Amino acid sequence: MTVHEPEPLLRIEGLHVEFPTEDGVVHAVDGVSMEVNPGEIVAVVGESGSGKSVTAMSVLRLLREPPARVRADALTFRGQDLRAMPPRRLRAVRGGPVGMIFQDPMTALNPVMTIGDQIAEAVLLHQERRDRRAAQARAVELLELVGVPDPGQRARQYPHEFSGGMRQRAMIAMAIANDPDLIIADEPTTALDVTIQAQVLDLIQKAQAETGAATVLITHDLGVVAELADRVVVMYAGRVMETAGVEDLFVRPRHPYTVGLLASLPRMDTDTDALDPIPGNPPNMSNPPPGCPFHPRCPLARERCRAERPALLDLGGGRRSACHFPEEVGP
Amino acid sequence: MTDLPADLPGELEARADASAGRSTPWRTGLRRFRRHTVAVVSVGYLLLVVAAAVFAPTLSGYDPNAVDLEHVREAPSAAHWLGTDPTGRDVFSRLLHAARVSLGVGLAAAGLAVVFGTLLGGLAGLLGRWVDSVVMRLADVFLSFPTVVVTVVVAGILGPSVPTMIIAIGLFQWPVCGRIVRGVTLSLREQEYLLAARAAGAGSFWLMTRHIVPAALPPISVAATLAVAQAIGLESTLSFLGLGVQPPTPSWGNMLTDAQSLTVIAGQPWLWLAPGIAVALTVLAVNFIGDGLRDAVDPRQS
Numbered sequence: 117m118t119v120h121e122p123e124p125l126l127r128i129e130g131l132h133v134e135f136p137t138e139d140g141v142v143h144a145v146d147g148v149s150m151e152v153n154p155g156e157i158v159a160v161v162g163e164s165g166s167g168k169s170v171t172a173m174s175v176l177r178l179l180r181e182p183p184a185r186v187r188a189d190a191l192t193f194r195g196q197d198l199r200a201m202p203p204r205r206l207r208a209v210r211g212g213p214v215g216m217i218f219q220d221p222m223t224a225l226n227p228v229m230t231i232g233d234q235i236a237e238a239v240l241l242h243q244e245r246r247d248r249r250a251a252q253a254r255a256v257e258l259l260e261l262v263g264v265p266d267p268g269q270r271a272r273q274y275p276h277e278f279s280g281g282m283r284q285r286a287m288i289a290m291a292i293a294n295d296p297d298l299i300i301a302d303e304p305t306t307a308l309d310v311t312i313q314a315q316v317l318d319l320i321q322k323a324q325a326e327t328g329a330a331t332v333l334i335t336h337d338l339g340v341v342a343e344l345a346d347r348v349v350v351m352y353a354g355r356v357m358e359t360a361g362v363e364d365l366f367v368r369p370r371h372p373y374t375v376g377l378l379a380s381l382p383r384m385d386t387d388t389d390a391l392d393p394i395p396g397n398p399p400n401m402s403n404p405p406p407g408c409p410f411h412p413r414c415p416l417a418r419e420r421c422r423a424e425r426p427a428l429l430d431l432g433g434g435r436r437s438a439c440h441f442p443e444e445v446g447p
Numbered sequence: 448m449t450d451l452p453a454d455l456p457g458e459l460e461a462r463a464d465a466s467a468g469r470s471t472p473w474r475t476g477l478r479r480f481r482r483h484t485v486a487v488v489s490v491g492y493l494l495l496v497v498a499a500a501v502f503a504p505t506l507s508g509y510d511p512n513a514v515d516l517e518h519v520r521e522a523p524s525a526a527h528w529l530g531t532d533p534t535g536r537d538v539f540s541r542l543l544h545a546a547r548v549s550l551g552v553g554l555a556a557a558g559l560a561v562v563f564g565t566l567l568g569g570l571a572g573l574l575g576r577w578v579d580s581v582v583m584r585l586a587d588v589f590l591s592f593p594t595v596v597v598t599v600v601v602a603g604i605l606g607p608s609v610p611t612m613i614i615a616i617g618l619f620q621w622p623v624c625g626r627i628v629r630g631v632t633l634s635l636r637e638q639e640y641l642l643a644a645r646a647a648g649a650g651s652f653w654l655m656t657r658h659i660v661p662a663a664l665p666p667i668s669v670a671a672t673l674a675v676a677q678a679i680g681l682e683s684t685l686s687f688l689g690l691g692v693q694p695p696t697p698s699w700g701n702m703l704t705d706a707q708s709l710t711v712i713a714g715q716p717w718l719w720l721a722p723g724i725a726v727a728l729t730v731l732a733v734n735f736i737g738d739g740l741r742d743a744v745d746p747r748q749s
Contacts, residue, residue, distance in 0.1 A: 178646055203650070211647035218646075223639040226658060237657065241648040290647060 123195045124151035125298055125330050126175065130189035133170050133179065133354075140402040144170045146354035149428065152298065157324060157331045159341040159362070161377070162351035165398055168334045169219075171351070172300050175332075176210050177201075193298070212242045215291030215329070217301040217320075221283035225275040231286050232256065232271025238293040258289035261326075262319055281312035285319060292323050299324065299331045305340065317344060338381055342366060347434070350374050353399050353409035356428055360435045370437040370445050372414045408440070416444055476665070479743040486739025489732035496729060500546035507540035512695045523717050530717040532705060542721050545697040549726070552613055552692070553679035553733075559617030560678075561671045564624025565663070569655050571625070572632025583629070586622035594619045595684060602690035612691045616681050620674045627670050631663040665744030672737035676730045683726045699726045 133145035145167040152158050160168045173179050174186050177198060191198045193209060201209070210216075218224035225234060235255035240246050252271070259267035262285040275283055284304060291299055301320060305313040321344055324331050333344060341348055341362065348365045350358045350373065358371035369375050376394035396413040399405055405412055411421040420440055428438045439445060481487060499506060509527075515535035523530045529538035571582035598615040605611045635641055641654060649657070660667075685691035686700025694701055699722040706712055706719030 176646060178642060207648045207650050209648075210645065211649075216643070216646040218639060218643050220639065224643040226640040226644070228662060229658075237644065237649070238647040241653065287643075290643075293647075 125154045125194060126152040127190055127192045131171060131174060132187050133174055134185040135183055142402045143354055144401060148356050150349050150356060152330050152332055155328055155330055156346045157333060157344055158347045158349060159333045159335060159345035160349045160351060161335055161341055163336055163398060166351040167354035168351055169302050172302050172334055176214060177206060211238055212294045213297045215296035215299045217287050217291045217304045219303040220307040221280060221287045224287060225283055227275050230272050230274055235289050235293060238290040242294045258293055262289045280308050281315060284308060284316050288319060288323055292327055295327055296329045299329045301331060302334045353404055355409060356438060358437045364435060370431060370435060370442040371439045372416050372445055373410045375445060416441060476743040480739050483739035483742055485735045489735040492732045496546055499543050500550055503543035503547060507543050509537035509540040511536060511540040511544040511697050520715055529721050532718055538717060541697040541702060542725060545699045545702055548692055548696060548698040549679055549682055552609060552682045553675045556613045556616035556678035557671055557674035559613060560620030560674050561624050561667060563621035565628050568625035568628030569632055569659060572629040573651055586625050589619055590622045598685060599690055602685060607690045607693055609692055612682060612685055616678045620677060624667060624670045627666045628663050632659050635659055635662055669737055669741045672733055672740055676733035680730050
């Protein structure tokens with residue numbers, strides 16, 4: 117990085133997260149580096165267990181340590197080191213300039229607190245003078261902003277009186293309550309009905325446009341990626357496999373895993389009966405294969421892949437790939 | 448963005464609720480409690496006792512400590528409804544004034560136990576690790592002592608007085624509450640909404656006061672009620688043994704002290720019958736209320 121390059125909003129470098137278990141140490145995140153620039157939407161894709169959510173959680177240091185062991189070469193938000201931050205400052209960052217949306221709005225809302233109280237809580241936590249009335253009023257305002265009809269009435273209801281889509285809207289209201297610079301959305305549509313998914317994605321896009329916040333969108337849904345993201349980070353086995361602009365990634369992937377992911381999508385324009393899945397299974401994270409973690413499933417794998425772990429190489433044009441032979445990869 | 452059809456039933460329900468009085472968790476609990484007849488009767492009885500204690504001076508008409516040597520050991524009469532004791536003091540007046548002491552000690556001791564228990568249990572559950580181990584072993588130690596024996600020793604060392612007794616009783620009641628709060632905290636700790644609250648910037652203290660204690664309140668209220676019953680019983684025991692409330696201040700326990708001689712038991716039942724019944728009924732009523740509360744807050748257990 118040269119001096120002239122602006123400091124990214126969020127910079128993660130060499131992030132490692134380990135969980136000791138009875139079957140040995142699980143390396144959930146194994147040297148992940150990525151950055152998020154102001155205002156951009158970065159999608160983090162990968163299958164279950166690829167370390168996407170753990171990466172997101174460690175940004176706000178939400179993992180319980182111990183048992184989790186987190187270390188990173190750099191972890192900065194707006195140039196401030198999140199690793200060295202005292203708890204008080206860290207709490208000010210959480211829910212303030214960094215908002216988080218959770219996967220399952222059924223479990224991420226307290227069932228015995230009204231929706232209004234919970235949104236007001238997010239507001240209150242970041243006020244100097246804790247003014248309950250103002251916070252409640254703001255909660256109603258936020259509910260209206262996220263498209264909950266009759267917000268005054270709805271604020272007094274409990275989560276069980278809300279549908280899934282409405283709950284996720286309330287969660288989004290909490291995340292944007294304090295006008296964040298960064299929104300981390302951890303699979304925000306996974307727990308929702310397909311018809312509601314589109315609406316919630318619309319809303320996230322709208323919230324992003326309105327607040328100008330950069331967004332980290334964690335998902336395993338490539339359709340969502342294509343629709344929303346500016347840039348994509350593909351993760352596999354706790355590592356970054358490839359990063360690229362969204363169009364580059366779909367048009368010309370430079371990592372065999374990305375190729376596999378794209379090929380396994382159902383397509384409208386070809387006439388096939390069967391999907392084309394990636395053969396094999398993701399590796400056991402307490403005992404990952406040596407070399408490239410993808411080599412047991414990779415059609416291009418050869419001796420070097422088994423022996424040597426590929427670095428995340430800069431291919432120019434904002435693209436990086438963790439493959440020994442990126443030029444051989446083709447869709 | 449338009450309203451979702453999926454929301455319509457919820458909307459309708461909500462309106463129905465609004466017209467019938469909203470169904471908050473408290474209302475639901477109250478409704479369940481009212482179904483528990485014995486508990487409701489007990490509440491009535493207890494309110495009566497509390498009223499008697501509060502208005503004792505006006506109700507009784509006698510100074511509870513006024514000695515009247517011309518009327519000693521008199522049987523119940525129109526002048527003295529429950530008779531007089533060996534120094535001519537009015538038993539009815541003493542009974543009402545004793546209610547103040549006994550209820551006061553019971554509530555104070557239980558309150559102390561609940562505050563202690565909530566604090567320590569919450570800390571143990573939230574912080575885990577060595578804090579948890581230390582607090583819970585401490586709870587085990589306290590629970591494994593025979594309460595009465597140790598309180599007798601404590602009262603003996605510190606000298607019998609009302610504050611000593613409150614502290615001694617509270618000290619032995621907190622582990623029950625502490626374990627409950629710890630259990631609730633542990634189960635909540637893994638809930639995603641606590642994580643979401645932390646992600647919104649909440650610290651341990653906030654989580655404790657806004658999420659964990661409210662969630663633990665129903666089981667705490669049950670434990671607290673039962674603690675009150677126990678504390679009232681313990682107070683009577685200690686005072687009966689002469690280690691609690693000191694004469695001339697009346698308490699139900701030290702009134703029973705008079706019944707230590709066989710002649711009194713056989714010949715002057717008014718001296719011990721009334722305080723005995725008062726203790727028994729009050730402890731029973733508080734226990735019934737505890738049962739009713741348990742059914743109200745946790746219908747699965749009944």
